[in-house]
Amino acid sequence: MKLHNYFRSSASFRVRIALELKGLAYDYLPVHLVKGEHKSEKYAAISASGLVPALETDDGELLSQSMAIIEYLDETHPQPPLLPADALGRARVRALAQLIACEIHPLNNLRVLKYLVRDLKVEEEAKNTWYRHWVRSGLELFEKELARLPAATYCYGDAPTLADCCLVPQIFNGQRFNVDFSGLTRTMAAFEACMRHPAFQKAQPSNCPDNEG
Amino acid sequence: MKLHNYFRSSASFRVRIALELKGLAYDYLPVHLVKGEHKSEKYAAISASGLVPALETDDGELLSQSMAIIEYLDETHPQPPLLPADALGRARVRALAQLIACEIHPLNNLRVLKYLVRDLKVEEEAKNTWYRHWVRSGLELFEKELARLPAATYCYGDAPTLADCCLVPQIFNGQRFNVDFSGLTRTMAAFEACMRHPAFQKAQPSNCPDNEG
Numbered sequence: 001m002k003l004h005n006y007f008r009s010s011a012s013f014r015v016r017i018a019l020e021l022k023g024l025a026y027d028y029l030p031v032h033l034v035k036g037e038h039k040s041e042k043y044a045a046i047s048a049s050g051l052v053p054a055l056e057t058d059d060g061e062l063l064s065q066s067m068a069i070i071e072y073l074d075e076t077h078p079q080p081p082l083l084p085a086d087a088l089g090r091a092r093v094r095a096l097a098q099l100i101a102c103e104i105h106p107l108n109n110l111r112v113l114k115y116l117v118r119d120l121k122v123e124e125e126a127k128n129t130w131y132r133h134w135v136r137s138g139l140e141l142f143e144k145e146l147a148r149l150p151a152a153t154y155c156y157g158d159a160p161t162l163a164d165c166c167l168v169p170q171i172f173n174g175q176r177f178n179v180d181f182s183g184l185t186r187t188m189a190a191f192e193a194c195m196r197h198p199a200f201q202k203a204q205p206s207n208c209p210d211n212e213g
Numbered sequence: 214m215k216l217h218n219y220f221r222s223s224a225s226f227r228v229r230i231a232l233e234l235k236g237l238a239y240d241y242l243p244v245h246l247v248k249g250e251h252k253s254e255k256y257a258a259i260s261a262s263g264l265v266p267a268l269e270t271d272d273g274e275l276l277s278q279s280m281a282i283i284e285y286l287d288e289t290h291p292q293p294p295l296l297p298a299d300a301l302g303r304a305r306v307r308a309l310a311q312l313i314a315c316e317i318h319p320l321n322n323l324r325v326l327k328y329l330v331r332d333l334k335v336e337e338e339a340k341n342t343w344y345r346h347w348v349r350s351g352l353e354l355f356e357k358e359l360a361r362l363p364a365a366t367y368c369y370g371d372a373p374t375l376a377d378c379c380l381v382p383q384i385f386n387g388q389r390f391n392v393d394f395s396g397l398t399r400t401m402a403a404f405e406a407c408m409r410h411p412a413f414q415k416a417q418p419s420n421c422p423d424n425e426g
Contacts, residue, residue: 048358
């Protein structure tokens with residue numbers, strides 16, 4: 001398999017975690033977002049929408065959207081599972097993942113920050129406030145959702161799931177912008193449990209070949 | 214089952230479509246977003262994160278996040294299926310759904326538009342331009358993704374899927390803000406096929422009990 005991705009992209013990081021959790025080897029193919037490589041003609045052949053990550057399967061199929069890719073990996077390589085065995089558990093884990101992937105992260109990705117600055121003439125400080133607002137307020141909702149679930153090592157239960165694949169990159173992102181994580185007890189406990197796990201360590205941006213530090 | 218939702222919420226509309234496609238009866242419980250009812254203490258008992266929709270199952274379980282709810286409905290009431298039978302097909306449909314739910318819709322929901330006006334002091338016209346920008350540019354990516362898939366009546370294949378549940382509310386939303394849909398051939402053909410289907414008709418905002426016209 002080949003993963004077309006960027007070290008700092010949260011969505012890429014999610015898929016790298018899943019690949020490491022599954023113990024699947026893959027070729028790392030960097031796409032430099034800041035240099036605009038995702039908008040090149042070459043990359044258009046890989047991803048119609050020009051987004052990272054894109055997973056290229058051994059059969060040459062090209063898959064997009066990180067959560068869809070992770071579910072595909074989970075279905076085609078079931079061990080260890082990244083979703084619970086029961087429908088209710090799966091709904092809980094998917095909802096946690098989507099709370100991050102649909103409510104928090106979309107507001108903070110590169111093209112949105114660029115639009116704020118270029119089109120809305122938002123100053124640097126207001127842009128950073130925007131960033132921190134959506135991460136902090138989104139994680140507060142995440143914490144409330146976790147608080148209603150049974151005690152767990154990770155986001156849901158005692159093994160990493162799709163929810164943890166989404167949580168960890170979001171925390172990394174927040175750290176870069178000095179988001180306040182205080183009081184997010186369950187959330188940060190799950191994050192710390194993940195960071196003690198070798199798969200999450202291995203997948204992190206600082207271990208990527210295209211890492212710029 | 215009970216659906217806590219709002220007639221104009223895209224995420225609510227997605228779940229209503231799925232319920233109608235499955236032929237499942239449900240109680241419609243309105244939550245008035247503009248009046249802030251989702252932030253009430255009463256609603257906090259239903260949804261920890263205070264978001265709509267929330268599905269209350271007959272067992273009293275409360276589920277959040279529209280795509281997670283739809284997958285739960287699909288797993289617990291498999292006919293008619295809203296995802297293909299094969300892993301690759303499921304990955305394609307989920308990716309289409311997520312392209313809308315993670316790349317387009319989050320930038321245009323009510324709390325984001327409010328933040329633009331209240332915190333960033335963005336004028337009405339610039340707010341509308343923002344709205345149209347993300348819907349139009351996102352749907353252009355969607356169209357490119359569809360263009361690589363085999364010819365189909367709906368987004369994927371000849372029966373409605375999770376992708377159509379997400380597409381139709383996004384088009385409705387775009388229509389309210391006069392988004393230009395020209396040239397989005399496959400996308401609009403799928404939308405029109407959906408609108409000929411009674412489930413999509415029945416689920417639309419104008420047929421909701423809390424519709425304000």
